[in-house]
Ligand SMILES: Nc1ncnc2c1ncn2[C@@H]1O[C@H](COP(=O)(O)OP(=O)(O)OP(=O)(O)O)[C@@H](O)[C@H]1O
């Protein structure tokens with residue numbers, strides 16, 4: 001029985017970090033290190049709150065920080081994770097927190113949404129996941145227009161990350177002690193901070209050291225880096241697990257369009273199928289789209305728009321012309337080829 005069917009928010013016993021990664025693989029392309037880190041964090045989270053081990057050593061909660069450029073799958077990975085695990089999931093944007101006048105009310109609203117997602121079950125919500133995007137906009141020295149500083153938002157957030165009783169309407173309270181918090185941000189400029197010469201902690205390599213392990217250690221984001229970026233120590237201290245998302249290269253962008261279960265290609269093919277038309281896009285056309293998308297520097301975000309532009313002319317004509325059986329796109333610089341149905345012979 002799956003976690004979803006029995007209404008229990010714990011993952012099945014058979015679910016392990018590797019099976020979680022296997023499920024993520026169906027939706028999130030690349031980002032192997034980040035997927036593993038996330039899977040281990042989530043797995044540990046559910047082990048930690050497993051009710052069948054009352055004698056357990058109390059393991060501290062490991063909230064997660066996702067760092068990586070825009071459009072590389074941070075939000076997607078987190079939302080997918082919540083969906084496959086079947087746990088209540090609520091997301092929020094740190095920028096709206098900075099702009100709001102009453103941060104604590106905004107935070108209460110986020111947790112109220114989590115309770116909603118749990119069908120009103122405060123206990124289930126207490127084992128859910130809260131995703132807070134754009135935490136890099138909470139720099140200590142930056143304030144919103146209404147004058148709430150990023151730093152005060154960090155303070156407000158760290159209270160609930162630590163574990164607090166928060167009012168969620170109609171006199172009920174949600175205990176956030178076991179809520180897993182996943183924060184995320186692009187952290188533009190962090191690489192420059194990490195490679196600064198005075199940044200001790202860099203480990204020099206010697207010939208017989210394991211190169212891969214050293215590379216990992218050196219690529220590790222240290223709390224001091226986040227401090228220099230503008231996060232306060234108490235806040236970074238509550239995000240002990242850091243997963244890095246890499247920018248997507250051309251090859252990965254092509255895979256993003258074609259491979260996931262609900263890939264853009266699958267979606268557009270479905271759209272055409274509803275018109276009784278088969279859509280075929282040549283691999284070379286996907287590569288051209290990926291090339292254009294690379295130039296936009298918004299990761300996979302621009303792919304949908306580019307494909308839509310490419311396909312709109314054909315989609316415009318298809319509904320008027322039942323004679324079209326197939327649309328073939330070979331290049332973004334060429335009109336799609338419209339293949340007609342065989343004329344019926346009597
Ligand atoms: N690694 C990936 N695999 C599959 N699809 C992806 C991947 N990265 C991005 N996408 C696609 O691009 C869209 C935007 O990705 P997502 O919202 O996860 O970006 P993000 O990393 O959260 O960016 P931002 O920092 O701007 O919030 C997704 O809806 C998804 O379709």
Ligand SMILES: [Mg+2]
Nearest residue numbers: 074075076133
């Ligand atoms: Mg995002």
